[in-house]
Amino acid sequence: MNAPSSTGPAGLQFTHPYLAVVLGGGFSGMLAAAALSGYADVVVVERDRLPRTPALPTDLPQARHAHLLSADGARTVEALLPGVIEGWLAGGARPMPLPSAPAGPAPQGRLSQRSAQCVIACSRDLLDRVVREQVPALEGVGVLDGTEAEELTGTAEHITGVRVRDTVTGRARRLDADLVIDATGRHSTTPARLAALGLPEVREEIADCGIVAATRIFRAPPGTENCPVITARSHPGGHRDPGRTATLIPIEGGRWLVTLTGAGAGRPSEHADRFVPFARGIPHSVIGDLIADAEPLSEVRLTRDTAGRLRRYDQLRSWPTGFAVLGGAVAGFTPDYGQSMAVAAHGALALREALHRRGLDDPGLARAVQQSLARITQAPWEQTADQAQPAAGRRPSAAGRFVRDAVNGVFGTALGRPPVCRAYVDAVRPATSTARFTRRSASVPLPAAPPAGPRKPADR
Incomplete structure (x- = not known):
């Protein structure tokens, strides 16, 4: 716990009895910091110097490609960070x-x-930049950039902080915290860090x-x-x-x-x-x-690296208090459905809701957040895994075939139909199980594939 009115890293004036450290200053990490604001003082540890131009995460190559943030995702971000939509629109988003x-x-x-x-509709650069500008302005939030996390401190039962290193000087120090959040993205090293503390191996599912x-x-x-x-x-x-x-x-x-x-x-x-x-x-x-x-x-x-990955932290029989994993550090999805940002926003909102229900000092907080993340990522992961089935020589599930056919109906070469589009939008929304769409697939007529015939070949 913090001493009243003490000064901590990043020049942050501590005013709250609790301190949270968020690893990663990207989209997920900044939203996690916004969720924590008001419940703790927050230090965001970011490996790169900020601001960076363009403001793209260096470990997320997909960030340079097309990103569409759904209305549902935008509303969720707005709930965490009021005024963000206005900021996007002022920056040229439409x-x-x-x-x-x-x-x-x-x-x-x-x-x-x-x-x-x-x-x-805008670039990923703009989406990230507005969030990155607004979150540090929140009360009790500071950014420690040019700093890389080296290891978690504590035990397999309780995480007490993180050891960090300045990327320029090499100077290392320990940050003690009441809660540590890993939001470092798809290349997170948390499985190895937990193993170093004696926790069992985290099962990882890959859909390529x-x-x-x-x-x-x-x-x-x-x-x-x-x-x-x-x-x-x-x-x-x-x-x-x-x-x-x-x-x-x-x-x-x-x-x-x-x-x-x-x-x-x-x-x-x-x-x-x-x-x-x-x-x-x-x-x-x-x-x-x-x-x-x-x-x-x-x-x-x-x-070329667009494989989906899901780390099953929710399946570990024991989980340390004082530590949670969010965003791409838990799950990354196929680029086709555009769900990663919305899932990150819903995950941060789940963190805030758990803080509201339990308080930061509840020993069950971290486990509850991880279980909520498992529910949020279930439907998007089912879709990602089903899309990878044909590449592995296996047949997709009935729900997966419905979503695939709906995508072809909405975006394909046949005429899209509003009922199909509405079903598709429902199916790709986070925390919506695809299982219930197997019944809908029988009642919504999907467009037929175009007749067989010669196609104009792509120049490769």
């Missing part, structure tokens, strides 16, 4: 309808677009679809200020082929962010001269034509 039908040629040359649900993502930013041509979010998806090409996608998102600064995905022989390339042909190779998509004459503002950025 609330836009989620496409419920594929974008394609329409009469008079206009783009056909039917809306289903609002999303926040073999998806490769390629992104390039373009200057939006004059007159396209009201361009919607456009997504196109080819139907799966075979048992082990998840299909190809192209997504165009209008982002701040009068730019378009375009992400292409595919697997196996249908994967995109890092070569700039193959970017437009790949987009044009997706049937009934106008994205390739839209960007053909647009000015590129970046090189093609390629990511």
Whole structure:
């Protein structure tokens, strides 16, 4: 516990009897700090120096690709950090309808677009930057940047703090805390740190679809200020082929962010001269034509490591008090469904709700938070795991096939239908079990796959 009105790391004036340390100053870590504000003084330990430009997590290569924050996710972040949506909009983000039908040629040359649900369209840089600017302004929150966590202190029964090291000087010190939160993302070393304290090995599930993502930013041509979010998806090409996608998102600064995905022989390339042909190779998509004459503002950025990972901390028979793991350090999902940020927000909100119910000094707090995270991640993980089944030569579950077919109906080459889109939006919302959608899949008519025939091959 803190001494009244003492001064701690990051120049923070301690005024609260409790201190929490959050490892990781990315999206999840900052939301965790916001959740803790008011219940404890908070120190956010961040490896990189802040602010960084662009403000992208160095251990999250997917951050450079298309991200859409759903209305549900945005409302959850707003509940934790009032005013954040206003900050995003002031920075150039736009609330836009989620496409419920594929974008394609329409009469008079206009783009056909039917809306289903609002999303926040902007770069991941803007989403992170606004959160990172607002959280340290909260009472009792400080940031210790340029500092890396080395090891947890305490025992297998109770974590008492963390030993950290300055990344420039190498100076090490110990931060004692009443609660430590790991929000360091997909490359978290918590399993090894817990093992060093004598806890059993954490079971990790991996779902790898073999998806490769390629992104390039373009200057939006004059007159396209009201361009919607456009997504196109080819139907799966075979048992082990998840299909190809192209997504165009209008982002701040009068730019378009375009992400292409595919697997196996249908994967995109890092070569700039193959970017437009790949987009044009997706049937009934106008994205390739839209960007053909647009000015590129970046090189093609390629990511091959898109595998989903779930660490089953909830299955450990014992769990130390004073420690919890949130966000990507627990679970990372397939990039196709855009759930990671919403899950991170729901996880931080679960932390706040547990603090409200129990208080920070409750010995069962950390375990309760971890169990809540397991429930929140269950449905998104089911979808990620099911998407990886064909790549592993296995058949997806009935619920997984429904979500896959709904995606093809919403974003595919056949006509999307509003009931399908509503079902899809429900299915990919965090903490919604896909099991109940097996019944709905029998009652909602899904669009049929296009007739077999020659396809225009992608230039790879």
